[in-house]
Amino acid sequence: MSAESVGQRLLAREEFAVVASLVAMAVVAGAFIFGVFPTVYDTFWGAACTTVDTWLVCSGFLQRGFTAGILIGITAPVVGAYLVNRQMALIGEALAHTAFGGVAIGLFVGATVPRFDYPLAFALVVATIAALAMQYVAVKTDGYADIPIAIMLTGGFALGIAVISYGVTFHATVESYLFGDILFVPFENVQLMVGLTLLVVGTIALTHKQLLFITFDREAARLARINVPFYDTLLIVLTALVVVAAMQILGAILVAGMLVIPVAAAMQLTDSFNRGLLLSVLLGQIAVFGGIFLSYWGDIATGAMIILVAIVFYLLALVVSFLLGR
């Protein structure tokens, strides 16, 4: 085969197109969050603050918190819909714990070299590596699927605790990544989350069909010559991105809830996967807004309230589905 036809074959391949689009989307998202987003953000919240003049929309802390929450309420249920239906609900939890290990390393490095004081970037790298490693282990070994998850979950957390206990770190900082803290979202983290959201939503929009096919029927997807390991890897990497984005609001410990609970509730209410996907985003938004308001009203931790509201809606969905006789 000549070099030219090898090149053509490569270009014609769907996987290549997906990776190329991912890179292109990352570049566009990067340009957007640094070039356009700060203006859009200021204009939007400025207008919101002049229209409804309350502390809830005029405080810079809450503006950043709301923005971050809305973004999580979109990305987490979207990625969660595939994970839950592949019985991989806990993979988000495992990745969040390894991401916490990454945050610990980031805090440690940042304390030594202030120029690298950006823990979430470390979390992103560590969680992505962990995601790829988990995928590799799952393919190469034929043990039970939850074993690598349990090892990664405890291993990542152990790494985090070890690094933190070795270095000198403020407890408040560590706690904000463990339990989430809506008042502790710096603007550059909002920017990062906007970028990650664009990347995740864009990739899902592009590859929804393939991801749904491998979720529903792997054998048939292989038969249709869909590259199943490639899309497995893509999904798990997207999960890592979402988890890192969600960690600041929900904390490493509660992240999985947002991936799972809105999806579980939506599954009770619809027979269609596509409608379920939209419904779980809607329920995610309700949980985020409800959680933030209740947390403000009762002075309770925000991440915890978001998850509790989500669970209340899950229970309501169970009741509704029972009453409808499904």
Added chain:
Amino acid sequence: MTTAIALEDVNFSYDHRPAIKDVSLSVDEGEFLGLIGPNGSGKTTLLKIMLGLRTPDTGTVELFGTPASKFDDGARLGYVSQQSSEADSMMPVTVREVVEMGRYPHAGLRRLSADDHEIIDDSLARVDIDHLAGRRISQLSGGQKQRAYIARALASEADLLALDEPTVGVDAASVDRFYDLLDDLNGSGITIVLIEHDIGVVAEHADTMACLDCELYEHCETERFLESGVLERVYSSARVVSSAGAVAGD
């Protein structure tokens, strides 16, 4: 006539236990092959090798003249497995969404077009489940579910349909209708490979039959096959007492 599937000296083993031994077999386009054999005789394994889902240890497999490992036109292959897929017991996915998957290999990364949706509608209508399109697939009866998977293969415009004991757990009336549908599809030119434990049903519908028990015993026209005595030879061996009972009952 061209060849849909060609196997040459295929061997396959699980952990050094041979499951398929020196099987050579070719299926013409438009043929309706009934593949029978005792439990554990390697039928499902052979079917998966034919479709390129498993790679044989030795030997060659060709699909429509291309080595199965390099065959990339997934749209031409349809597969209805014995127990429907793992996730569908719970997963919220409608019959229509399942049939839409048949168009995925055609669509690649683009959105499904109006043409795609028309083909999906036609496929649902052809297997008589258009009234169930909005139902969750897990709420369907066994027979309806298998029809949905056939519709997915039709939507894919598959010209080779492989079925692995598709009527296990399906009520008798639906089984008859199901086989009439297969005859109809075969009549329109679709090649069919069917694994079925009910030899009577296979004999009634298939053009050719093959009997497998690790090795391939015979592959020829149905009538000659039934007279060849291979059934008695294979099914009378001591390790398949239970299957032999079923055969005697037919």
